[in-house]
Amino acid sequence: MTKRTLGISLYPDHSDVNEDKRYLVLASQYGFTRIFMSMLEVSEGKEKVAQKFTDLIKFAKDLGFSTTLDIAPNIFDQLEISYDDLDFFSELGADAIRLDQGFDGQKEALLSFNPQAMNIELNMSNDVAYLDNILSYAANRPFIYGCHNFYPQRGTGLPLDFFISASKRFKKQGIETAAFITSQSGTLGPWDINDGLPTLEMHRDLPLDIQAKHLFATNLIDCVIIGNAYASEDELRRLGELDRYQLVFRVELADEITQLEREILLDNQHVRRGDVTDLVVRSTEVRKKYKANDNPVNPASHTFKRGDIVIGNDEFGKYKNELQVVLQDHSDLRKNKVAQIPTDELFLLDYIGPWDKFRFRR
Template sequence: MAKRTLGVSVYPDHSEVEVDKEYLAKAALQGFSRVFMSMLEVSDGQEKVMAKYHDLISYAKMLGYTVTLDVAPDIFDQLGISYYDLSFFKQLEADTIRLDTGFDGKTEAMISYNPERLNIELNMSNDVDYLNNILSFSANRPFIWGCHNFYPQRGTGLPLDFFNSCSKRFREQNIETAAFVTSQTGKLGPWDINDGLPTLEMHRDLPVIIQAKHLFATGLIDCVIIGNAYASDEELEELGRMDRYQLAFNVKLSSDIDEVEREILFDDQHVRRGDITDLVIRSTEVRQKYGPSDNPQSSGVHDFRRGDIVIGNDEFGKYKNELQIVLEPHSDPRKNLVAKISEKELFLLDYVTPWAKFKLEAI
């Protein structure tokens, strides 16, 4: 399985090169390493396209990006080039071409042996046996990648169950995968409709950090790409700081939290106990470290609901200072309410599976 990466998108046929360069430089500083460039709207000839794209791509390569060009059959016709001769894209210094439209399987397999050693990126957003068909023609597997579509029109993004089914086809074959999230500030995309550019419809109005946490938490996506341009500096920084390998929940602290409880929340690696329960997510290893520490019963409420974070107090015997995240409402005076998970992140609790690692971060 590939290491997890972050990407941004630029649209050279709708933007100024210097603005794109500035954006790529900012994102590179935050650890972004992949750039998606749309060539679906190209209308100039080879010479002008080469000049425009090569300048931007060479700058991206200097910053350490791998570059994907999104192409369609009519672009090849307009530029007078062939799928069986990808030297034009090699001269542009691209690393990957994304086939916006599929062929018959045999064709994609043949293209994957291109002498330029360009990766061939397949559209993941169809729940059909497309990938296996290509692989059955003895495709050059290390050069086959997958990437979902994005959906500019509100209401047209993928539902989660369908997304999972499509993605598992690629994960089961150990093919590198990518999907899109949408910036809440970006206005630029490939078309004149831009209600955001997510892969999943449920992401369209969420903060971009939560979208990215979700895609990585599914275990099905290796690269999360911001579909629209331009993400804000704050969005880039937040994504750059995120842990790509375990969920970190944003929490709001209770007013009466004590110092021991604060340490338990933030200073330790949390692990969900393997023998799980429906009632709570139990992080039990912390109680071994903090068991001797006093933790009086709080004067606050002891009625809990989903997303509340509680810690066992002095009345909880051997379970004192065990941290729990509430899944089902209940009451228990032996537990202190110390924090609450952000409402928008509650759905991510479904991804804290047996033995899953997780962190907590103060809002």
């Protein structure tokens, strides 16, 4: 399985190179390692464009970034080069080119054997047998990557079920995948319309870190890329701190929470039982660890709603100090409410399956 990574996007045709460099330095400090760089036009002439992109890509490479160039088909015409010769892009220092538009399958397979050893990124946002066709022509698999589109116009992003179906086509073939999330402070994109740049429409107005949590939680995306520029430092920090391999829910603590309950909640690795239930997510290992600790019934309400986190109290017998996340509303005097998951993260509960690991943080 591929290690999960974080990426940013740059738009040198629309931005100031010094601002781009400042952003790269900041992103590198928070653990970002991939760049999606748009090359939309060569209006300044081939040599000037080459100089600008070479400078920026080398600066990024020295910080540990790998760069994918997103190339519109008209760029090849403007540069008077063909898809059969990737020397120009290799000499810029790019590690990959992204093909927004596909060919016949045989062409992409041949491209994956390019002598410059550049990765070829394919558009993942079409739920058709595009990848299977390319692989059937004996493509060079280690050099084939997948990357979804982003959608600048509100209302045009992918629906979740379509996204999942399209992504599975790549994941089942073991191809490395990427998708976009959108900063709530970024204003730069490739076009004059910029209502955010997510892959999934449901992400457009969500905090950046929740979007990333969701993409990683699907287990279908290896690299999460911020589609627009520039994300704020707070957004970069939150993404840098993100656990890319398990869900970590933000929680709001209940006023009545005890020191023991706080420790059970925040200082332990939680694992959902393999024999799942519809009522709650059960984390049972903690009850064994804390079986000798008393936990009195608290005076708060014992009627719970979805997203509440409860811990068994002294009335719960052998289940005392078991932690549960409520999936369906119910009442039970034997459980104390200790925290709740914020509304905007509740949908992530659907991604805790049997034996899945999860944690909580304030």
